[in-house]
Amino acid sequence: MTWFILISILLIGLILVLAEILFVPGTTVVGIIGLLVTAGGIYFAFLKFDAQVGYIVLVSAMLLNLIALVYGFRSGVWNKFALKDTITSRSFDERLAGLEVGMAGKAVSDIKPIGKAEFGDNIYEVKSDSGFIPVGSNVFITKLEDNKIIIKS
Incomplete structure:
Protein backbone atom coordinates (compact mmCIF):
# COMPACT_ATOMS: atom_id res chain seq x y z
CA MET A 1 0.00 0.00 0.00
CA THR A 2 2.88 2.35 0.77
CA TRP A 3 4.35 1.84 -2.68
CA PHE A 4 0.98 2.57 -4.26
CA ILE A 5 0.72 5.87 -2.37
CA LEU A 6 4.29 6.82 -3.25
CA ILE A 7 3.90 6.03 -6.94
CA SER A 8 0.55 7.86 -7.03
CA ILE A 9 2.03 11.03 -5.48
CA LEU A 10 4.99 11.00 -7.86
CA LEU A 11 2.72 10.32 -10.84
CA ILE A 12 0.40 13.20 -9.91
CA GLY A 13 3.43 15.50 -9.63
CA LEU A 14 4.71 14.38 -13.03
CA ILE A 15 1.27 14.83 -14.63
CA LEU A 16 1.04 18.36 -13.23
CA VAL A 17 4.49 19.22 -14.60
CA LEU A 18 3.51 17.80 -18.00
CA ALA A 19 0.24 19.72 -17.89
CA GLU A 20 2.22 22.91 -17.26
CA ILE A 21 4.45 22.22 -20.24
CA LEU A 22 1.81 21.03 -22.70
CA PHE A 23 -1.50 22.68 -21.81
CA VAL A 24 -1.02 25.81 -19.69
CA PRO A 25 2.47 27.09 -20.51
CA GLY A 26 3.47 30.35 -18.95
CA THR A 27 1.29 30.22 -15.86
CA THR A 28 3.91 28.38 -13.75
CA VAL A 29 1.35 27.78 -10.98
CA VAL A 30 0.53 24.26 -12.17
CA GLY A 31 4.22 23.49 -12.66
CA ILE A 32 5.13 24.72 -9.18
CA ILE A 33 2.33 22.66 -7.66
CA GLY A 34 3.58 19.64 -9.63
CA LEU A 35 7.11 20.14 -8.32
CA LEU A 36 5.80 20.54 -4.76
CA VAL A 37 3.77 17.33 -5.06
CA THR A 38 6.84 15.55 -6.41
CA ALA A 39 8.94 16.91 -3.54
CA GLY A 40 6.24 15.69 -1.14
CA GLY A 41 6.45 12.23 -2.70
CA ILE A 42 10.23 12.21 -2.28
CA TYR A 43 9.85 13.30 1.36
CA PHE A 44 7.27 10.52 1.84
CA ALA A 45 9.78 8.02 0.41
CA PHE A 46 12.45 9.10 2.89
CA LEU A 47 9.95 8.83 5.77
CA LYS A 48 8.58 5.39 4.94
CA PHE A 49 11.68 3.66 3.53
CA ASP A 50 15.38 3.63 4.25
CA ALA A 51 17.75 6.27 2.84
CA GLN A 52 18.86 4.14 -0.11
CA VAL A 53 15.28 3.76 -1.43
CA GLY A 54 14.71 7.48 -0.78
CA TYR A 55 17.70 8.40 -2.93
CA ILE A 56 16.58 6.03 -5.69
CA VAL A 57 13.14 7.68 -5.65
CA LEU A 58 14.78 11.14 -5.67
CA VAL A 59 16.96 10.37 -8.68
CA SER A 60 14.09 8.65 -10.51
CA ALA A 61 11.70 11.55 -9.94
CA MET A 62 14.28 14.13 -11.02
CA LEU A 63 15.12 12.10 -14.12
CA LEU A 64 11.45 11.67 -15.10
CA ASN A 65 10.72 15.38 -14.62
CA LEU A 66 13.82 16.29 -16.65
CA ILE A 67 12.77 13.93 -19.44
CA ALA A 68 9.31 15.49 -19.41
CA LEU A 69 10.81 18.98 -19.71
CA VAL A 70 13.13 18.00 -22.54
CA TYR A 71 10.31 16.22 -24.38
CA GLY A 72 8.05 19.23 -23.99
CA PHE A 73 10.59 21.64 -25.42
CA ARG A 74 11.95 19.46 -28.23
CA SER A 75 8.89 17.67 -29.52
CA GLY A 76 7.36 20.68 -31.23
CA VAL A 77 4.39 20.63 -28.91
CA TRP A 78 4.56 24.43 -28.74
CA ASN A 79 3.85 24.64 -32.49
CA LYS A 80 0.52 22.85 -32.01
CA PHE A 81 -0.65 25.47 -29.51
CA ALA A 82 0.99 28.58 -31.00
CA LEU A 83 -1.14 31.10 -32.86
CA LYS A 84 0.16 31.46 -36.39
CA ASP A 85 -2.63 33.42 -38.06
CA THR A 86 -3.25 37.12 -37.67
CA ILE A 87 -6.43 39.06 -38.18
CA THR A 88 -5.86 41.81 -40.70
CA SER A 89 -9.43 42.86 -41.36
CA ARG A 90 -11.16 45.68 -39.55
CA SER A 91 -14.82 46.24 -38.89
CA PHE A 92 -16.69 48.82 -40.94
CA ASP A 93 -13.78 49.40 -43.36
CA GLU A 94 -16.13 50.30 -46.20
CA ARG A 95 -18.63 52.14 -44.00
CA LEU A 96 -17.72 55.61 -45.30
CA ALA A 97 -17.39 54.61 -48.98
CA GLY A 98 -19.26 57.03 -51.22
CA LEU A 99 -19.53 59.76 -48.60
CA GLU A 100 -17.80 63.13 -48.91
CA VAL A 101 -17.47 66.22 -46.75
CA GLY A 102 -20.23 68.69 -47.69
CA MET A 103 -22.64 65.97 -48.85
Missing part, protein backbone atom coordinates in the same frame (compact mmCIF):
# COMPACT_ATOMS: atom_id res chain seq x y z
CA ALA A 104 -26.28 66.78 -48.02
CA GLY A 105 -28.71 64.40 -46.37
CA LYS A 106 -31.76 64.18 -44.15
CA ALA A 107 -32.14 63.24 -40.47
CA VAL A 108 -34.30 60.11 -40.15
CA SER A 109 -34.27 60.19 -36.34
CA ASP A 110 -33.70 62.81 -33.69
CA ILE A 111 -29.99 63.44 -33.48
CA LYS A 112 -29.13 64.28 -29.88
CA PRO A 113 -26.11 64.33 -30.53
CA ILE A 114 -26.04 60.81 -32.02
CA GLY A 115 -28.74 59.55 -34.35
CA LYS A 116 -29.40 58.39 -37.88
CA ALA A 117 -29.31 60.29 -41.15
CA GLU A 118 -29.86 59.30 -44.76
CA PHE A 119 -27.27 60.14 -47.42
CA GLY A 120 -28.14 58.87 -50.88
CA ASP A 121 -29.96 55.56 -50.44
CA ASN A 122 -28.21 54.51 -47.24
CA ILE A 123 -28.88 55.29 -43.59
CA TYR A 124 -25.84 55.96 -41.37
CA GLU A 125 -25.26 56.54 -37.71
CA VAL A 126 -24.07 60.12 -37.33
CA LYS A 127 -22.92 62.53 -34.65
CA SER A 128 -23.99 66.16 -34.51
CA ASP A 129 -21.50 68.98 -34.04
CA SER A 130 -24.29 71.47 -33.38
CA GLY A 131 -26.28 69.65 -30.66
CA PHE A 132 -29.89 68.54 -31.10
CA ILE A 133 -31.22 68.11 -34.66
CA PRO A 134 -34.90 67.11 -35.04
CA VAL A 135 -36.09 64.37 -37.38
CA GLY A 136 -36.66 65.50 -40.98
CA SER A 137 -34.04 68.30 -40.86
CA ASN A 138 -31.62 68.76 -43.71
CA VAL A 139 -28.04 68.01 -42.67
CA PHE A 140 -24.60 68.06 -44.28
CA ILE A 141 -21.36 66.26 -43.50
CA THR A 142 -18.64 68.39 -41.89
CA LYS A 143 -16.05 65.67 -41.09
CA LEU A 144 -15.31 62.04 -41.88
CA GLU A 145 -12.82 60.63 -39.36
CA ASP A 146 -12.17 57.28 -37.67
CA ASN A 147 -15.32 55.72 -39.17
CA LYS A 148 -17.40 58.55 -37.71
CA ILE A 149 -19.66 60.86 -39.65
CA ILE A 150 -19.85 64.33 -38.10
CA ILE A 151 -22.76 66.50 -39.32
CA LYS A 152 -24.38 69.92 -38.89
CA SER A 153 -27.86 71.09 -39.73
Whole structure:
Protein backbone atom coordinates (compact mmCIF):
# COMPACT_ATOMS: atom_id res chain seq x y z
CA MET A 1 0.00 0.00 0.00
CA THR A 2 2.88 2.35 0.77
CA TRP A 3 4.35 1.84 -2.68
CA PHE A 4 0.98 2.57 -4.26
CA ILE A 5 0.72 5.87 -2.37
CA LEU A 6 4.29 6.82 -3.25
CA ILE A 7 3.90 6.03 -6.94
CA SER A 8 0.55 7.86 -7.03
CA ILE A 9 2.03 11.03 -5.48
CA LEU A 10 4.99 11.00 -7.86
CA LEU A 11 2.72 10.32 -10.84
CA ILE A 12 0.40 13.20 -9.91
CA GLY A 13 3.43 15.50 -9.63
CA LEU A 14 4.71 14.38 -13.03
CA ILE A 15 1.27 14.83 -14.63
CA LEU A 16 1.04 18.36 -13.23
CA VAL A 17 4.49 19.22 -14.60
CA LEU A 18 3.51 17.80 -18.00
CA ALA A 19 0.24 19.72 -17.89
CA GLU A 20 2.22 22.91 -17.26
CA ILE A 21 4.45 22.22 -20.24
CA LEU A 22 1.81 21.03 -22.70
CA PHE A 23 -1.50 22.68 -21.81
CA VAL A 24 -1.02 25.81 -19.69
CA PRO A 25 2.47 27.09 -20.51
CA GLY A 26 3.47 30.35 -18.95
CA THR A 27 1.29 30.22 -15.86
CA THR A 28 3.91 28.38 -13.75
CA VAL A 29 1.35 27.78 -10.98
CA VAL A 30 0.53 24.26 -12.17
CA GLY A 31 4.22 23.49 -12.66
CA ILE A 32 5.13 24.72 -9.18
CA ILE A 33 2.33 22.66 -7.66
CA GLY A 34 3.58 19.64 -9.63
CA LEU A 35 7.11 20.14 -8.32
CA LEU A 36 5.80 20.54 -4.76
CA VAL A 37 3.77 17.33 -5.06
CA THR A 38 6.84 15.55 -6.41
CA ALA A 39 8.94 16.91 -3.54
CA GLY A 40 6.24 15.69 -1.14
CA GLY A 41 6.45 12.23 -2.70
CA ILE A 42 10.23 12.21 -2.28
CA TYR A 43 9.85 13.30 1.36
CA PHE A 44 7.27 10.52 1.84
CA ALA A 45 9.78 8.02 0.41
CA PHE A 46 12.45 9.10 2.89
CA LEU A 47 9.95 8.83 5.77
CA LYS A 48 8.58 5.39 4.94
CA PHE A 49 11.68 3.66 3.53
CA ASP A 50 15.38 3.63 4.25
CA ALA A 51 17.75 6.27 2.84
CA GLN A 52 18.86 4.14 -0.11
CA VAL A 53 15.28 3.76 -1.43
CA GLY A 54 14.71 7.48 -0.78
CA TYR A 55 17.70 8.40 -2.93
CA ILE A 56 16.58 6.03 -5.69
CA VAL A 57 13.14 7.68 -5.65
CA LEU A 58 14.78 11.14 -5.67
CA VAL A 59 16.96 10.37 -8.68
CA SER A 60 14.09 8.65 -10.51
CA ALA A 61 11.70 11.55 -9.94
CA MET A 62 14.28 14.13 -11.02
CA LEU A 63 15.12 12.10 -14.12
CA LEU A 64 11.45 11.67 -15.10
CA ASN A 65 10.72 15.38 -14.62
CA LEU A 66 13.82 16.29 -16.65
CA ILE A 67 12.77 13.93 -19.44
CA ALA A 68 9.31 15.49 -19.41
CA LEU A 69 10.81 18.98 -19.71
CA VAL A 70 13.13 18.00 -22.54
CA TYR A 71 10.31 16.22 -24.38
CA GLY A 72 8.05 19.23 -23.99
CA PHE A 73 10.59 21.64 -25.42
CA ARG A 74 11.95 19.46 -28.23
CA SER A 75 8.89 17.67 -29.52
CA GLY A 76 7.36 20.68 -31.23
CA VAL A 77 4.39 20.63 -28.91
CA TRP A 78 4.56 24.43 -28.74
CA ASN A 79 3.85 24.64 -32.49
CA LYS A 80 0.52 22.85 -32.01
CA PHE A 81 -0.65 25.47 -29.51
CA ALA A 82 0.99 28.58 -31.00
CA LEU A 83 -1.14 31.10 -32.86
CA LYS A 84 0.16 31.46 -36.39
CA ASP A 85 -2.63 33.42 -38.06
CA THR A 86 -3.25 37.12 -37.67
CA ILE A 87 -6.43 39.06 -38.18
CA THR A 88 -5.86 41.81 -40.70
CA SER A 89 -9.43 42.86 -41.36
CA ARG A 90 -11.16 45.68 -39.55
CA SER A 91 -14.82 46.24 -38.89
CA PHE A 92 -16.69 48.82 -40.94
CA ASP A 93 -13.78 49.40 -43.36
CA GLU A 94 -16.13 50.30 -46.20
CA ARG A 95 -18.63 52.14 -44.00
CA LEU A 96 -17.72 55.61 -45.30
CA ALA A 97 -17.39 54.61 -48.98
CA GLY A 98 -19.26 57.03 -51.22
CA LEU A 99 -19.53 59.76 -48.60
CA GLU A 100 -17.80 63.13 -48.91
CA VAL A 101 -17.47 66.22 -46.75
CA GLY A 102 -20.23 68.69 -47.69
CA MET A 103 -22.64 65.97 -48.85
CA ALA A 104 -26.28 66.78 -48.02
CA GLY A 105 -28.71 64.40 -46.37
CA LYS A 106 -31.76 64.18 -44.15
CA ALA A 107 -32.14 63.24 -40.47
CA VAL A 108 -34.30 60.11 -40.15
CA SER A 109 -34.27 60.19 -36.34
CA ASP A 110 -33.70 62.81 -33.69
CA ILE A 111 -29.99 63.44 -33.48
CA LYS A 112 -29.13 64.28 -29.88
CA PRO A 113 -26.11 64.33 -30.53
CA ILE A 114 -26.04 60.81 -32.02
CA GLY A 115 -28.74 59.55 -34.35
CA LYS A 116 -29.40 58.39 -37.88
CA ALA A 117 -29.31 60.29 -41.15
CA GLU A 118 -29.86 59.30 -44.76
CA PHE A 119 -27.27 60.14 -47.42
CA GLY A 120 -28.14 58.87 -50.88
CA ASP A 121 -29.96 55.56 -50.44
CA ASN A 122 -28.21 54.51 -47.24
CA ILE A 123 -28.88 55.29 -43.59
CA TYR A 124 -25.84 55.96 -41.37
CA GLU A 125 -25.26 56.54 -37.71
CA VAL A 126 -24.07 60.12 -37.33
CA LYS A 127 -22.92 62.53 -34.65
CA SER A 128 -23.99 66.16 -34.51
CA ASP A 129 -21.50 68.98 -34.04
CA SER A 130 -24.29 71.47 -33.38
CA GLY A 131 -26.28 69.65 -30.66
CA PHE A 132 -29.89 68.54 -31.10
CA ILE A 133 -31.22 68.11 -34.66
CA PRO A 134 -34.90 67.11 -35.04
CA VAL A 135 -36.09 64.37 -37.38
CA GLY A 136 -36.66 65.50 -40.98
CA SER A 137 -34.04 68.30 -40.86
CA ASN A 138 -31.62 68.76 -43.71
CA VAL A 139 -28.04 68.01 -42.67
CA PHE A 140 -24.60 68.06 -44.28
CA ILE A 141 -21.36 66.26 -43.50
CA THR A 142 -18.64 68.39 -41.89
CA LYS A 143 -16.05 65.67 -41.09
CA LEU A 144 -15.31 62.04 -41.88
CA GLU A 145 -12.82 60.63 -39.36
CA ASP A 146 -12.17 57.28 -37.67
CA ASN A 147 -15.32 55.72 -39.17
CA LYS A 148 -17.40 58.55 -37.71
CA ILE A 149 -19.66 60.86 -39.65
CA ILE A 150 -19.85 64.33 -38.10
CA ILE A 151 -22.76 66.50 -39.32
CA LYS A 152 -24.38 69.92 -38.89
CA SER A 153 -27.86 71.09 -39.73
